[in-house]
Amino acid sequence: MNGIMRIMKGFEFRELDSPIHRLDPRVKLLYSCCMLVLSLLFVNIFVLMLILTTSIPLVLLGRVIKRWLNMIRGLIPLLVFIFVVNFLFSPNINGLEYATSMTLRFLALSSTFSVVFLTTSPESLAMALIKMKVPYEFTLAFTMAVRFLPTLARDLQRIIDAQRARGLELEKGGFLKRVKNFIPILVPLMVYEIRRSFQIAEAMESRGFGLPKKRTFLYEAKFSKTDYIVTLIILTLVAIMVLLKIIWNIS
Amino acid sequence: MPSKAIEVRDLWFRYEEGEWVLKGINLDIEEGELVAIMGENGAGKTTLIKHFNGLLKPIRGYVKVKGIDTREASVAELAKFVGLVFQNPEHQIFAETVEEEVAFALRNFGYDKEEIRIRVERALKEMNLYEYRDRNPFSLSGGEKKRLALASVLVYDPEIIIMDEPTTGQDYKQKQVLGGIIERLNAKGRTLIVVTHDTEFVAEFFDDIIIMVDGRILARGRVEKLLTNEAIMKKARLLLPQLAEAATYLKGKVNFTGNYLKVENFVKCIAEAMG
Numbered sequence: 001m002n003g004i005m006r007i008m009k010g011f012e013f014r015e016l017d018s019p020i021h022r023l024d025p026r027v028k029l030l031y032s033c034c035m036l037v038l039s040l041l042f043v044n045i046f047v048l049m050l051i052l053t054t055s056i057p058l059v060l061l062g063r064v065i066k067r068w069l070n071m072i073r074g075l076i077p078l079l080v081f082i083f084v085v086n087f088l089f090s091p092n093i094n095g096l097e098y099a100t101s102m103t104l105r106f107l108a109l110s111s112t113f114s115v116v117f118l119t120t121s122p123e124s125l126a127m128a129l130i131k132m133k134v135p136y137e138f139t140l141a142f143t144m145a146v147r148f149l150p151t152l153a154r155d156l157q158r159i160i161d162a163q164r165a166r167g168l169e170l171e172k173g174g175f176l177k178r179v180k181n182f183i184p185i186l187v188p189l190m191v192y193e194i195r196r197s198f199q200i201a202e203a204m205e206s207r208g209f210g211l212p213k214k215r216t217f218l219y220e221a222k223f224s225k226t227d228y229i230v231t232l233i234i235l236t237l238v239a240i241m242v243l244l245k246i247i248w249n250i251s
Numbered sequence: 252m253p254s255k256a257i258e259v260r261d262l263w264f265r266y267e268e269g270e271w272v273l274k275g276i277n278l279d280i281e282e283g284e285l286v287a288i289m290g291e292n293g294a295g296k297t298t299l300i301k302h303f304n305g306l307l308k309p310i311r312g313y314v315k316v317k318g319i320d321t322r323e324a325s326v327a328e329l330a331k332f333v334g335l336v337f338q339n340p341e342h343q344i345f346a347e348t349v350e351e352e353v354a355f356a357l358r359n360f361g362y363d364k365e366e367i368r369i370r371v372e373r374a375l376k377e378m379n380l381y382e383y384r385d386r387n388p389f390s391l392s393g394g395e396k397k398r399l400a401l402a403s404v405l406v407y408d409p410e411i412i413i414m415d416e417p418t419t420g421q422d423y424k425q426k427q428v429l430g431g432i433i434e435r436l437n438a439k440g441r442t443l444i445v446v447t448h449d450t451e452f453v454a455e456f457f458d459d460i461i462i463m464v465d466g467r468i469l470a471r472g473r474v475e476k477l478l479t480n481e482a483i484m485k486k487a488r489l490l491l492p493q494l495a496e497a498a499t500y501l502k503g504k505v506n507f508t509g510n511y512l513k514v515e516n517f518v519k520c521i522a523e524a525m526g
Contacts, residue, residue, distance in 0.1 A: 155342070161306050162343040164326045165335040166403060167359030184355065187345035191389060195341075 010071020020062030025128035048104040261312035274466040290463035304333040334409035338416040340400035374406035454492040454512035
Protein backbone atom coordinates (compact mmCIF):
# COMPACT_ATOMS: atom_id res chain seq x y z
CA MET A 1 0.00 0.00 0.00
CA ASN A 2 2.94 2.32 0.72
CA GLY A 3 4.16 2.13 -2.87
CA ILE A 4 0.77 3.21 -4.23
CA MET A 5 0.72 6.17 -1.83
CA ARG A 6 4.21 7.17 -2.98
CA ILE A 7 3.21 7.06 -6.63
CA MET A 8 0.00 9.00 -5.94
CA LYS A 9 1.96 11.69 -4.08
CA GLY A 10 4.31 11.92 -7.06
CA PHE A 11 1.45 13.29 -9.15
CA GLU A 12 -0.14 15.56 -6.56
CA PHE A 13 0.21 19.31 -6.99
CA ARG A 14 1.39 21.38 -4.04
CA GLU A 15 1.53 25.17 -4.01
CA LEU A 16 5.09 26.47 -4.36
CA ASP A 17 6.74 29.45 -5.98
CA SER A 18 9.34 28.31 -8.50
CA PRO A 19 10.20 29.13 -12.12
CA ILE A 20 8.65 25.82 -13.19
CA HIS A 21 5.47 26.45 -11.21
CA ARG A 22 5.21 29.86 -12.87
CA LEU A 23 5.50 28.50 -16.42
CA ASP A 24 2.36 28.72 -18.51
CA PRO A 25 0.42 25.43 -18.20
CA ARG A 26 0.28 25.20 -22.01
CA VAL A 27 4.08 25.05 -22.15
CA LYS A 28 4.11 22.20 -19.68
CA LEU A 29 1.37 20.40 -21.59
CA LEU A 30 3.39 20.84 -24.77
CA TYR A 31 6.43 19.44 -23.00
CA SER A 32 4.62 16.31 -21.80
CA CYS A 33 2.97 15.71 -25.19
CA CYS A 34 6.29 16.09 -27.03
CA MET A 35 8.06 13.74 -24.65
CA LEU A 36 5.20 11.28 -25.00
CA VAL A 37 5.49 11.26 -28.79
CA LEU A 38 9.30 11.09 -28.72
CA SER A 39 9.45 8.21 -26.27
CA LEU A 40 6.99 6.29 -28.42
CA LEU A 41 9.01 7.06 -31.59
CA PHE A 42 12.33 5.76 -30.26
CA VAL A 43 13.52 2.51 -28.74
CA ASN A 44 17.16 3.62 -28.66
CA ILE A 45 18.37 3.47 -25.06
CA PHE A 46 20.43 6.68 -25.29
CA VAL A 47 17.56 8.68 -26.73
CA LEU A 48 15.21 7.41 -24.03
CA MET A 49 17.83 8.28 -21.41
CA LEU A 50 17.99 11.77 -22.89
CA ILE A 51 14.21 12.13 -22.63
CA LEU A 52 14.39 11.00 -19.01
CA THR A 53 17.16 13.48 -18.23
CA THR A 54 15.02 16.39 -19.45
CA SER A 55 13.02 15.93 -16.23
CA ILE A 56 16.05 16.56 -14.03
CA PRO A 57 16.50 20.32 -14.54
CA LEU A 58 12.72 20.68 -14.17
CA VAL A 59 12.49 18.84 -10.84
CA LEU A 60 15.54 20.71 -9.56
CA LEU A 61 14.26 24.15 -10.56
CA GLY A 62 10.74 23.22 -9.43
CA ARG A 63 12.03 22.02 -6.02
CA VAL A 64 10.04 18.78 -6.21
CA ILE A 65 13.00 16.40 -6.32
CA LYS A 66 12.09 14.59 -3.08
CA ARG A 67 8.60 13.68 -4.27
CA TRP A 68 9.85 12.83 -7.74
CA LEU A 69 12.44 10.42 -6.32
CA ASN A 70 9.83 8.97 -3.98
CA MET A 71 7.52 8.40 -6.94
CA ILE A 72 10.29 6.52 -8.78
CA ARG A 73 10.93 4.49 -5.65
CA GLY A 74 7.26 3.55 -5.58
CA LEU A 75 7.48 2.53 -9.25
CA ILE A 76 10.36 0.07 -8.71
CA PRO A 77 8.20 -3.09 -8.41
CA LEU A 78 6.35 -2.10 -11.58
CA LEU A 79 9.64 -1.35 -13.42
CA VAL A 80 11.01 -4.74 -12.42
CA PHE A 81 7.82 -6.37 -13.67
CA ILE A 82 7.98 -4.55 -17.01
CA PHE A 83 11.63 -5.47 -17.41
CA VAL A 84 11.08 -9.16 -16.67
CA VAL A 85 8.02 -9.53 -18.90
CA ASN A 86 9.74 -7.77 -21.83
CA PHE A 87 12.90 -9.76 -21.35
CA LEU A 88 11.01 -13.06 -21.42
CA PHE A 89 8.72 -12.17 -24.31
CA SER A 90 11.06 -10.00 -26.33
CA PRO A 91 10.17 -9.95 -30.07
CA ASN A 92 13.78 -9.57 -31.22
CA ILE A 93 17.03 -11.33 -30.47
CA ASN A 94 18.56 -8.82 -28.11
CA GLY A 95 16.13 -9.27 -25.21
CA LEU A 96 18.24 -7.42 -22.66
CA GLU A 97 18.39 -4.28 -24.77
CA TYR A 98 14.69 -4.44 -25.63
CA ALA A 99 13.63 -4.92 -21.99
CA THR A 100 15.88 -2.03 -20.92
CA SER A 101 14.40 0.35 -23.45
CA MET A 102 10.80 -0.65 -22.63
CA THR A 103 11.47 -0.05 -18.92
CA LEU A 104 13.19 3.24 -19.69
CA ARG A 105 10.29 4.30 -21.87
CA PHE A 106 7.84 3.72 -19.03
CA LEU A 107 10.10 5.50 -16.57
CA ALA A 108 10.58 8.48 -18.90
CA LEU A 109 6.82 8.81 -19.41
CA SER A 110 6.03 8.56 -15.69
CA SER A 111 8.74 11.06 -14.91
CA THR A 112 7.55 13.58 -17.51
CA PHE A 113 3.94 13.48 -16.38
CA SER A 114 4.96 13.50 -12.72
CA VAL A 115 6.92 16.73 -13.25
CA VAL A 116 3.99 18.37 -15.00
CA PHE A 117 1.41 17.32 -12.40
CA LEU A 118 3.68 18.15 -9.45
CA THR A 119 4.17 21.71 -10.64
CA THR A 120 0.82 22.59 -12.28
CA SER A 121 -2.38 23.13 -10.33
CA PRO A 122 -5.46 21.33 -11.70
CA GLU A 123 -7.11 24.73 -12.17
CA SER A 124 -4.39 26.06 -14.44
CA LEU A 125 -4.31 22.78 -16.37
CA ALA A 126 -8.03 23.20 -16.93
CA MET A 127 -7.49 26.73 -18.12
CA ALA A 128 -4.84 25.55 -20.55
CA LEU A 129 -7.30 23.03 -21.97
CA ILE A 130 -10.04 25.62 -22.29
CA LYS A 131 -7.65 28.00 -24.06
CA MET A 132 -6.97 25.14 -26.44
CA LYS A 133 -10.74 25.06 -27.17
CA VAL A 134 -11.49 21.81 -25.34
CA PRO A 135 -15.22 21.89 -24.33
CA TYR A 136 -15.72 22.92 -20.71
CA GLU A 137 -17.52 19.70 -19.69
CA PHE A 138 -14.48 17.62 -20.68
CA THR A 139 -12.06 19.96 -18.97
CA LEU A 140 -14.11 19.84 -15.81
CA ALA A 141 -14.24 16.04 -15.84
CA PHE A 142 -10.48 16.03 -16.25
CA THR A 143 -9.75 18.47 -13.41
CA MET A 144 -12.19 16.77 -11.11
CA ALA A 145 -10.47 13.45 -11.71
CA VAL A 146 -7.09 14.99 -10.91
CA ARG A 147 -8.47 16.86 -7.90
CA PHE A 148 -10.10 13.66 -6.70
CA LEU A 149 -6.88 11.69 -6.22
CA PRO A 150 -5.85 13.15 -2.85
CA THR A 151 -9.43 12.81 -1.59
CA LEU A 152 -9.45 9.20 -2.68
CA ALA A 153 -6.13 8.57 -0.94
CA ARG A 154 -7.47 10.11 2.26
CA ASP A 155 -10.67 8.04 2.21
CA LEU A 156 -8.66 4.91 1.53
CA GLN A 157 -6.47 5.61 4.56
CA ARG A 158 -9.53 6.17 6.79
CA ILE A 159 -11.13 2.93 5.67
CA ILE A 160 -7.92 0.98 6.24
CA ASP A 161 -7.67 2.51 9.74
CA ALA A 162 -11.28 1.65 10.57
CA GLN A 163 -10.91 -1.98 9.47
CA ARG A 164 -7.54 -2.46 11.16
CA ALA A 165 -9.11 -1.14 14.35
CA ARG A 166 -11.51 -4.08 14.07
CA GLY A 167 -8.66 -6.55 13.82
CA LEU A 168 -8.16 -6.83 10.05
CA GLU A 169 -4.57 -7.78 9.22
CA LEU A 170 -3.76 -6.86 5.63
CA GLU A 171 -0.34 -8.48 5.47
CA LYS A 172 -1.33 -11.83 6.91
CA GLY A 173 -2.24 -15.13 5.32
CA GLY A 174 -1.68 -16.79 1.95
CA PHE A 175 -2.38 -15.28 -1.45
CA LEU A 176 -6.11 -16.03 -1.42
CA LYS A 177 -6.53 -14.64 2.10
CA ARG A 178 -4.72 -11.47 1.11
CA VAL A 179 -6.98 -10.96 -1.88
CA LYS A 180 -10.00 -11.55 0.37
CA ASN A 181 -8.63 -8.97 2.80
CA PHE A 182 -9.27 -6.29 0.20
CA ILE A 183 -13.04 -6.80 0.21
CA PRO A 184 -13.59 -4.88 3.48
CA ILE A 185 -11.44 -2.07 2.05
CA LEU A 186 -12.76 -1.84 -1.51
CA VAL A 187 -16.49 -2.20 -0.86
CA PRO A 188 -16.76 0.83 1.47
CA LEU A 189 -14.44 2.80 -0.82
CA MET A 190 -16.56 2.21 -3.92
CA VAL A 191 -19.88 2.81 -2.18
CA TYR A 192 -18.55 5.94 -0.54
CA GLU A 193 -17.09 7.42 -3.72
CA ILE A 194 -20.17 6.68 -5.82
CA ARG A 195 -22.33 8.40 -3.19
CA ARG A 196 -19.93 11.30 -3.15
CA SER A 197 -20.12 11.67 -6.91
CA PHE A 198 -23.92 11.95 -6.75
CA GLN A 199 -23.61 14.55 -4.04
CA ILE A 200 -21.15 16.55 -6.11
CA ALA A 201 -23.46 16.37 -9.11
CA GLU A 202 -26.39 17.64 -7.03
CA ALA A 203 -24.30 20.41 -5.52
CA MET A 204 -23.15 21.47 -8.99
CA GLU A 205 -26.64 21.47 -10.45
CA SER A 206 -27.94 23.51 -7.54
CA ARG A 207 -25.30 26.10 -8.36
CA GLY A 208 -26.43 26.28 -11.95
CA PHE A 209 -23.99 24.01 -13.74
CA GLY A 210 -24.93 23.40 -17.35
CA LEU A 211 -26.54 26.76 -18.03
CA PRO A 212 -25.56 27.70 -21.59
CA LYS A 213 -23.71 30.90 -20.75
CA LYS A 214 -20.29 32.13 -21.77
CA ARG A 215 -17.86 31.63 -18.89
CA THR A 216 -15.41 34.16 -17.56
CA PHE A 217 -12.32 33.36 -15.51
CA LEU A 218 -10.73 34.71 -12.37
CA TYR A 219 -7.20 34.20 -13.66
CA GLU A 220 -6.15 34.45 -17.28
CA ALA A 221 -3.12 32.63 -18.65
CA LYS A 222 -0.68 34.79 -20.64
CA PHE A 223 2.55 33.77 -22.33
CA SER A 224 5.62 35.44 -20.82
CA LYS A 225 9.11 35.79 -22.30
CA THR A 226 10.28 32.70 -20.41
CA ASP A 227 7.33 30.73 -21.77
CA TYR A 228 8.35 31.56 -25.33
CA ILE A 229 11.97 30.61 -24.63
CA VAL A 230 11.05 27.28 -23.03
CA THR A 231 8.66 26.52 -25.90
CA LEU A 232 11.47 27.22 -28.34
CA ILE A 233 13.83 24.89 -26.44
CA ILE A 234 11.25 22.09 -26.40
CA LEU A 235 10.49 22.44 -30.11
CA THR A 236 14.20 22.58 -30.99
CA LEU A 237 14.79 19.41 -29.01
CA VAL A 238 11.94 17.68 -30.83
CA ALA A 239 13.23 18.88 -34.20
CA ILE A 240 16.74 17.57 -33.49
CA MET A 241 15.39 14.23 -32.45
CA VAL A 242 13.21 13.93 -35.52
CA LEU A 243 16.20 14.87 -37.70
CA LEU A 244 18.26 12.23 -35.92
CA LYS A 245 15.64 9.70 -36.81
CA ILE A 246 15.46 10.74 -40.46
CA ILE A 247 19.12 11.45 -41.24
CA TRP A 248 21.02 8.92 -39.15
CA ASN A 249 18.20 6.46 -39.02
CA ILE A 250 18.30 5.99 -35.26
CA SER A 251 15.34 3.91 -34.18
CA MET B 252 -4.85 1.75 43.63
CA PRO B 253 -6.41 1.53 40.14
CA SER B 254 -3.96 0.59 37.40
CA LYS B 255 -3.34 2.61 34.28
CA ALA B 256 -5.32 1.87 31.14
CA ILE B 257 -3.33 4.34 29.07
CA GLU B 258 -0.06 6.07 29.80
CA VAL B 259 1.29 8.72 27.43
CA ARG B 260 4.72 10.25 27.99
CA ASP B 261 6.15 13.18 26.03
CA LEU B 262 4.38 12.09 22.84
CA TRP B 263 5.43 13.93 19.70
CA PHE B 264 3.94 13.12 16.32
CA ARG B 265 3.79 14.54 12.81
CA TYR B 266 2.61 13.19 9.48
CA GLU B 267 5.33 13.00 6.83
CA GLU B 268 6.69 16.36 5.68
CA GLY B 269 4.21 18.15 7.94
CA GLU B 270 4.36 20.22 11.09
CA TRP B 271 4.17 18.66 14.55
CA VAL B 272 0.58 17.68 15.24
CA LEU B 273 1.18 16.45 18.79
CA LYS B 274 3.70 18.39 20.82
CA GLY B 275 4.76 16.64 23.99
CA ILE B 276 1.55 15.06 25.31
CA ASN B 277 1.60 13.64 28.85
CA LEU B 278 -1.52 11.83 29.95
CA ASP B 279 -2.70 9.08 32.28
CA ILE B 280 -6.08 7.42 32.03
CA GLU B 281 -6.97 4.99 34.81
CA GLU B 282 -8.95 1.82 34.31
CA GLY B 283 -12.68 2.41 34.52
CA GLU B 284 -12.40 6.14 33.84
CA LEU B 285 -14.89 8.06 31.71
CA VAL B 286 -13.30 11.05 30.05
CA ALA B 287 -14.06 13.38 27.14
CA ILE B 288 -11.33 14.89 24.99
CA MET B 289 -12.37 18.29 23.67
CA GLY B 290 -10.84 20.85 21.36
CA GLU B 291 -11.44 22.58 18.06
CA ASN B 292 -10.83 21.01 14.65
CA GLY B 293 -7.13 20.41 14.07
CA ALA B 294 -6.25 20.39 17.78
CA GLY B 295 -4.90 16.84 17.40
CA LYS B 296 -7.69 14.88 19.10
CA THR B 297 -8.09 12.19 16.44
CA THR B 298 -4.33 11.92 15.95
CA LEU B 299 -3.96 11.33 19.69
CA ILE B 300 -6.55 8.56 19.93
CA LYS B 301 -5.11 6.78 16.89
CA HIS B 302 -2.05 6.23 19.09
CA PHE B 303 -4.13 4.31 21.62
CA ASN B 304 -4.56 1.26 19.40
CA GLY B 305 -1.28 1.61 17.53
CA LEU B 306 -2.65 2.90 14.20
CA LEU B 307 -0.08 5.66 14.64
CA LYS B 308 3.21 5.17 16.45
CA PRO B 309 4.97 7.93 18.40
CA ILE B 310 7.89 9.68 16.71
CA ARG B 311 9.15 10.74 20.14
CA GLY B 312 8.02 9.58 23.57
CA TYR B 313 5.86 6.53 24.16
CA VAL B 314 2.31 5.32 24.61
CA LYS B 315 1.56 2.32 26.84
CA VAL B 316 -1.80 0.60 26.78
CA LYS B 317 -2.33 -1.63 29.80
CA GLY B 318 1.43 -1.60 30.23
CA ILE B 319 2.17 -2.61 26.60
CA ASP B 320 4.30 -0.21 24.57
CA THR B 321 2.35 0.40 21.35
CA ARG B 322 5.55 0.37 19.31
CA GLU B 323 6.03 -3.27 20.20
CA ALA B 324 2.55 -4.56 19.38
CA SER B 325 0.51 -4.82 16.17
CA VAL B 326 -2.78 -2.98 15.74
CA ALA B 327 -4.63 -6.31 15.72
CA GLU B 328 -3.08 -7.29 19.06
CA LEU B 329 -3.98 -3.97 20.65
CA ALA B 330 -7.44 -3.92 19.06
CA LYS B 331 -8.38 -6.96 21.16
CA PHE B 332 -8.71 -4.74 24.19
CA VAL B 333 -8.93 -1.28 22.65
CA GLY B 334 -12.07 -0.69 20.61
CA LEU B 335 -11.96 2.40 18.41
CA VAL B 336 -15.20 3.61 16.86
CA PHE B 337 -14.56 6.06 14.04
CA GLN B 338 -16.55 9.16 13.24
CA ASN B 339 -17.98 8.07 9.91
CA PRO B 340 -19.62 4.62 9.80
CA GLU B 341 -19.53 4.78 5.98
CA HIS B 342 -15.79 4.20 6.21
CA GLN B 343 -16.25 0.69 7.52
CA ILE B 344 -19.54 -0.80 6.36
CA PHE B 345 -18.96 -3.50 3.75
CA ALA B 346 -20.92 -6.63 4.65
CA GLU B 347 -24.14 -7.83 3.06
CA THR B 348 -26.10 -8.03 6.29
CA VAL B 349 -26.09 -6.14 9.57
CA GLU B 350 -25.30 -9.41 11.35
CA GLU B 351 -22.22 -10.05 9.18
CA GLU B 352 -20.96 -6.53 9.69
CA VAL B 353 -21.07 -6.95 13.45
CA ALA B 354 -19.42 -10.36 13.28
CA PHE B 355 -16.41 -9.02 11.30
CA ALA B 356 -14.14 -8.28 14.28
CA LEU B 357 -15.01 -11.58 15.96
CA ARG B 358 -14.00 -13.50 12.83
CA ASN B 359 -10.72 -11.57 12.67
CA PHE B 360 -10.01 -12.51 16.27
CA GLY B 361 -10.86 -16.16 15.62
CA TYR B 362 -13.92 -16.66 17.82
CA ASP B 363 -15.86 -19.90 17.24
CA LYS B 364 -19.25 -20.00 15.50
CA GLU B 365 -21.47 -20.42 18.55
CA GLU B 366 -19.68 -17.66 20.46
CA ILE B 367 -20.06 -15.36 17.43
CA ARG B 368 -23.80 -16.05 17.25
CA ILE B 369 -24.33 -15.32 20.95
CA ARG B 370 -22.22 -12.18 20.99
CA VAL B 371 -23.68 -10.72 17.78
CA GLU B 372 -27.21 -11.26 19.08
CA ARG B 373 -26.37 -9.57 22.39
CA ALA B 374 -24.65 -6.60 20.74
CA LEU B 375 -27.49 -6.06 18.25
CA LYS B 376 -30.10 -6.18 21.01
CA GLU B 377 -28.11 -3.77 23.12
CA MET B 378 -27.89 -1.28 20.24
CA ASN B 379 -31.54 -1.73 19.31
CA LEU B 380 -30.68 -3.19 15.90
CA TYR B 381 -31.77 -6.79 16.37
CA GLU B 382 -34.82 -6.49 14.12
CA TYR B 383 -32.55 -5.29 11.28
CA ARG B 384 -30.12 -8.20 11.56
CA ASP B 385 -30.86 -9.53 8.03
CA ARG B 386 -31.04 -6.12 6.36
CA ASN B 387 -28.40 -4.64 4.11
CA PRO B 388 -26.40 -2.27 6.33
CA PHE B 389 -26.26 0.33 3.54
CA SER B 390 -30.05 0.69 3.77
CA LEU B 391 -29.95 1.85 7.41
CA SER B 392 -30.49 5.47 8.44
CA GLY B 393 -27.61 7.68 9.60
CA GLY B 394 -28.30 7.13 13.29
CA GLU B 395 -28.71 3.38 12.81
CA LYS B 396 -25.42 3.18 10.90
CA LYS B 397 -23.71 4.97 13.75
CA ARG B 398 -25.15 2.45 16.22
CA LEU B 399 -24.11 -0.37 13.90
CA ALA B 400 -20.51 0.88 13.91
CA LEU B 401 -20.66 0.98 17.68
CA ALA B 402 -22.13 -2.52 17.86
CA SER B 403 -19.39 -3.84 15.56
CA VAL B 404 -16.80 -2.78 18.14
CA LEU B 405 -18.71 -3.45 21.38
CA VAL B 406 -19.41 -6.99 20.19
CA TYR B 407 -15.99 -8.20 21.29
CA ASP B 408 -16.28 -6.35 24.59
CA PRO B 409 -13.00 -4.40 24.61
CA GLU B 410 -11.86 -3.09 28.00
CA ILE B 411 -11.04 0.34 26.62
CA ILE B 412 -13.57 1.97 24.30
CA ILE B 413 -12.70 5.07 22.29
CA MET B 414 -15.26 7.00 20.26
CA ASP B 415 -14.37 9.69 17.74
CA GLU B 416 -17.05 12.38 17.43
CA PRO B 417 -19.99 10.08 18.14
CA THR B 418 -22.55 12.91 18.19
CA THR B 419 -21.89 14.58 14.81
CA GLY B 420 -24.96 14.47 12.60
CA GLN B 421 -27.07 12.91 15.34
CA ASP B 422 -30.42 14.31 16.46
CA TYR B 423 -31.28 14.95 20.11
CA LYS B 424 -32.90 11.54 20.63
CA GLN B 425 -29.89 9.69 19.21
CA LYS B 426 -27.57 11.70 21.44
CA GLN B 427 -29.61 10.71 24.50
CA VAL B 428 -29.46 7.05 23.43
CA LEU B 429 -25.71 7.34 22.98
CA GLY B 430 -25.29 9.03 26.36
CA GLY B 431 -27.20 6.16 27.95
CA ILE B 432 -24.94 3.60 26.25
CA ILE B 433 -21.83 5.43 27.48
CA GLU B 434 -23.13 5.53 31.06
CA ARG B 435 -24.05 1.83 30.94
CA LEU B 436 -20.63 0.79 29.60
CA ASN B 437 -18.87 2.85 32.23
CA ALA B 438 -21.02 1.35 34.99
CA LYS B 439 -19.83 -2.06 33.75
CA GLY B 440 -16.28 -0.94 34.53
CA ARG B 441 -15.14 -0.14 30.98
CA THR B 442 -12.69 2.68 30.33
CA LEU B 443 -14.26 5.21 27.96
CA ILE B 444 -12.56 7.98 26.02
CA VAL B 445 -14.83 10.12 23.88
CA VAL B 446 -13.56 12.74 21.45
CA THR B 447 -16.06 15.52 20.79
CA HIS B 448 -16.61 19.26 20.61
CA ASP B 449 -20.23 18.99 21.59
CA THR B 450 -20.13 20.89 24.91
CA GLU B 451 -23.80 20.29 25.73
CA PHE B 452 -23.34 16.55 25.35
CA VAL B 453 -20.24 16.61 27.53
CA ALA B 454 -21.94 18.73 30.21
CA GLU B 455 -24.77 16.23 30.40
CA PHE B 456 -22.86 12.95 30.47
CA PHE B 457 -19.29 13.56 31.65
CA ASP B 458 -17.51 14.58 34.84
CA ASP B 459 -13.90 14.54 33.69
CA ILE B 460 -12.57 16.29 30.57
CA ILE B 461 -9.32 16.95 28.76
CA ILE B 462 -9.03 20.10 26.65
CA MET B 463 -6.58 20.13 23.76
CA VAL B 464 -5.28 23.16 21.88
CA ASP B 465 -2.80 23.09 19.04
CA GLY B 466 -1.30 19.65 19.75
CA ARG B 467 -1.00 20.16 23.50
CA ILE B 468 -3.15 19.43 26.52
CA LEU B 469 -4.36 22.78 27.82
CA ALA B 470 -6.22 21.54 30.86
CA ARG B 471 -7.68 18.48 32.49
CA GLY B 472 -10.22 18.42 35.27
CA ARG B 473 -13.82 18.49 36.42
CA VAL B 474 -16.32 19.45 33.79
CA GLU B 475 -17.97 22.21 35.88
CA LYS B 476 -14.57 23.81 36.53
CA LEU B 477 -13.29 23.83 32.96
CA LEU B 478 -16.45 24.32 30.92
CA THR B 479 -17.32 27.38 33.00
CA ASN B 480 -13.85 28.90 32.78
CA GLU B 481 -14.22 31.54 30.11
CA ALA B 482 -10.48 32.04 29.64
CA ILE B 483 -9.89 28.33 28.96
CA MET B 484 -12.95 27.98 26.74
CA LYS B 485 -11.91 31.00 24.71
CA LYS B 486 -8.42 29.63 24.24
CA ALA B 487 -9.83 26.28 23.16
CA ARG B 488 -12.38 28.05 20.91
CA LEU B 489 -15.22 26.05 22.41
CA LEU B 490 -18.80 27.16 22.99
CA LEU B 491 -19.87 27.61 26.62
CA PRO B 492 -22.69 25.18 27.45
CA GLN B 493 -26.01 26.96 28.06
CA LEU B 494 -26.14 26.14 31.76
CA ALA B 495 -22.64 27.53 32.27
CA GLU B 496 -23.75 30.75 30.60
CA ALA B 497 -26.91 30.85 32.72
CA ALA B 498 -24.79 30.31 35.84
CA THR B 499 -22.65 33.35 35.05
CA TYR B 500 -25.79 35.53 35.13
CA LEU B 501 -26.87 34.03 38.45
CA LYS B 502 -23.46 34.39 40.11
CA GLY B 503 -23.81 35.88 43.60
CA LYS B 504 -27.49 35.03 43.82
CA VAL B 505 -27.13 31.24 43.70
CA ASN B 506 -24.46 29.13 45.37
CA PHE B 507 -23.57 26.53 42.74
CA THR B 508 -22.02 23.29 44.03
CA GLY B 509 -21.25 19.89 42.55
CA ASN B 510 -21.55 19.36 38.81
CA TYR B 511 -24.15 22.05 38.20
CA LEU B 512 -23.87 21.65 34.43
CA LYS B 513 -26.24 18.70 34.76
CA VAL B 514 -29.83 19.96 34.65
CA GLU B 515 -30.99 18.22 37.83
CA ASN B 516 -28.07 19.59 39.89
CA PHE B 517 -28.58 23.03 38.41
CA VAL B 518 -32.24 23.04 39.37
CA LYS B 519 -31.38 21.77 42.87
CA CYS B 520 -28.93 24.65 43.42
CA ILE B 521 -31.55 27.18 42.35
CA ALA B 522 -34.23 25.56 44.51
CA GLU B 523 -31.90 25.81 47.52
CA ALA B 524 -31.21 29.47 46.83
CA MET B 525 -34.94 30.17 46.61
CA GLY B 526 -35.40 28.51 50.00
